[in-house]
Amino acid sequence: MERQLGNKLILVGFMGTGKSTVSKLLAGRLEWERVDVDEQIVSRAGQAISDIFAESGEEGFRDIESDVLASILADEASSVIATGGGAVLREANRNLMLASGLVVALKADAAQIIDRVQSDDARPLLQGDAANRVNRLLEQRKHAYDFAHITVDTTSLTADEVVAVIMERWGKGKQQ
Template sequence: MERQQHKKLVLIGFMGTGKSTVSKLLTEKLGWKRVDGDEEIERLENKRISDIFAADGEAGFRVIETQMLETILTNEESCVLATGGGAVLSAYNRDLMLNHGLVVALKASPEQIIARVKTDSARPLLHGDAAERVHQLLEQRKHAYDFAHISIDTTDLSAEEVVEAILAQWSLEQ
């Protein structure tokens, strides 16, 4: 697989695994455009994710998410795409990602995820007991990220170390 074939680097993973932070550093290194899936949806819809969930439910949000993925992944521009944690729940979305980019799954321990997201009120799926919801969602999604070309555990790594690991693995994929 040649690097030129991959004009998209797609970061997937559960919330709090580092997708947004790592995507920012990767775009600096690669000189590519950065697209944060959730930010792009908010821009396109002119609404916050939490408002979309409130108005249209998770199912309505997922339709918008798939439309955004199609647009970003099928255009010619090179980019690093940080997806929302649930984007992988659709087989269609997984195929889009695999067919149009190098897919990198970021993983972390439940304890690390909880520490990273417990105070973030902008995450609609965490309303209530955040720790309980993280464990519940991780169990539901335990194999959801297994389709990725590359998988990296971010639990004990800095964002810079994650970027270096991705670039090293990517060069092996060539």
């Protein structure tokens, strides 16, 4: 089944689960382009994500995110795509991802996520008490990533180990 999922590998997951790091390694391994949805949003909007949130609110940001995701998935180039943690909140985005390639959900336990993101001031959803916000958002999104073809728990794995697990489960583990 997985071999028929085209030339897109789409990483989804809560913030701090390793999507950006793993996407770089996977793209290198596959010799595919790497595309980070959040980076594309910043580039196209000409402003930081925190500024978009401040100016347009979360709903406005999600509109931009959906448009950017759709254009990335429509591109014919083989690519590894790192999505923002909330890209899965819209059903249309989930359906488009599933129709466009292999969707891999990265997850980690709350303590690991908090450790990874607590000092990141660029995350607008974490303003204030990061630990409390992470726990609340994790509870709200506990099933948001269940639609993915593959799920990998990154809590106790290195980024290279995560890549190896994805390649193995995708059926490309023996290839270079």
